[in-house]
Amino acid sequence: xxxxxxxxxxxxxxxxxxxxxxxxxxxxxxxxxxxxxxxxxxxxxxxxxxxxxxxxxxxxxxxxxxxxxxxxxxxxxxxxxxxxxxxxxxxxxxxxxxxxxxxxxxxxxxxxxxxxxxxxxxxxxxxxxxxxxxxxxxxxxxxxxxxxxxxxxxxxxxxxxxxxxxxxxxxxxxxxxxxxxxxxxxxxxxxxxxxxxxxxxxxxxxxxxxxxxxxxxxxxxxxxxxxxx
Numbered sequence: 001x002x003x004x005x006x007x008x009x010x011x012x013x014x015x016x017x018x019x020x021x022x023x024x025x026x027x028x029x030x031x032x033x034x035x036x037x038x039x040x041x042x043x044x045x046x047x048x049x050x051x052x053x054x055x056x057x058x059x060x061x062x063x064x065x066x067x068x069x070x071x072x073x074x075x076x077x078x079x080x081x082x083x084x085x086x087x088x089x090x091x092x093x094x095x096x097x098x099x100x101x102x103x104x105x106x107x108x109x110x111x112x113x114x115x116x117x118x119x120x121x122x123x124x125x126x127x128x129x130x131x132x133x134x135x136x137x138x139x140x141x142x143x144x145x146x147x148x149x150x151x152x153x154x155x156x157x158x159x160x161x162x163x164x165x166x167x168x169x170x171x172x173x174x175x176x177x178x179x180x181x182x183x184x185x186x187x188x189x190x191x192x193x194x195x196x197x198x199x200x201x202x203x204x205x206x207x208x209x210x211x212x213x214x215x216x217x218x219x220x221x222x223x224x225x226x227x228x229x
Contacts (some may be wrong), residue, residue, distance in 0.1 A: 024052035027212040032164065035208060036179035037229070044175065044227045047112060048158055055162055055220040065226045090141040093145050094148035094157060100228050101154045109154075113226040135200035136167020138222055140172025142209070143191050143200045148187055150181035156229045163219040167201075172213045173223075174204045183207045 026032070027047055033041045093113065100107035107113070141159040151153055160166065160173030184191050184207055194203040204210035 021063050024049045031208050036177040040227050040229050044156045044158050044225050056218050090145045094145045097155045097226050097228050098152045111228045135198050138166040138173035139200040142176050146180035147174035147191050149178050154177045154226045158225040160223045162223050164213040164216040171210045173211050174209050176209050
């Protein structure tokens with residue numbers, strides 16, 4: 001968990017000073033931070049860039065990512081989600097994040113959750129290319145989280161494949177918040193239909209929530225970052 005500080009109203013209270021730290025780069029940061037929870041989105045993207053750099057081959061695989069010498073673990077504690085089905089993980093995290101935002105428990109406000117390990121999976125069956133659209137497991141997790149966070153401000157969730165290509169697409173994953181579902185509706189798009197059709201790439205691109213990193217030259221499974229202001 002990053003250290004908290006006193007901030008003016010509306011500030012996230014999460015620090016992400018990155019001096020002297022090697023970071024990766026997200027190619028479309030400007031678009032990703034141009035809507036919704038803008039400051040919290042920027043914070044989560046900062047942490048994503050630090051995490052991707054920490055997981056790079058040149059850095060050596062690390063068990064956790066640290067800022068200011070402190071591990072970024074929810075509330076200073078670790079949570080074992082190994083018993084949670086990979087497809088349900090986004091629902092669990094989004095639900096807990098909503099509870100934390102509303103009640104300050106089980107995570108204190110100002111919490112950042114960084115999880116890396118394992119991979120989300122999506123079962124498509126035969127003839128998938130003919131039946132379904134384009135997307136990937138992390139894109140589906142992001143769209144699912146966007147549904148769970150609809151109308152719940154103060155929470156941002158990122159789901160990304162650390163190699164920069166989720167489901168064989170040019171998109172690493174998605175960055176979503178309370179505004180994602182609303183922006184989809186304004187364009188006549190349905191997040192639920194996108195999940196059913198496994199066509200999440202077009203949804204995230206239309207909403208401006210697709211994360212582009214390019215090839216990262218690493219593959220440490222999936223990266224999940226949840227920020228609660």
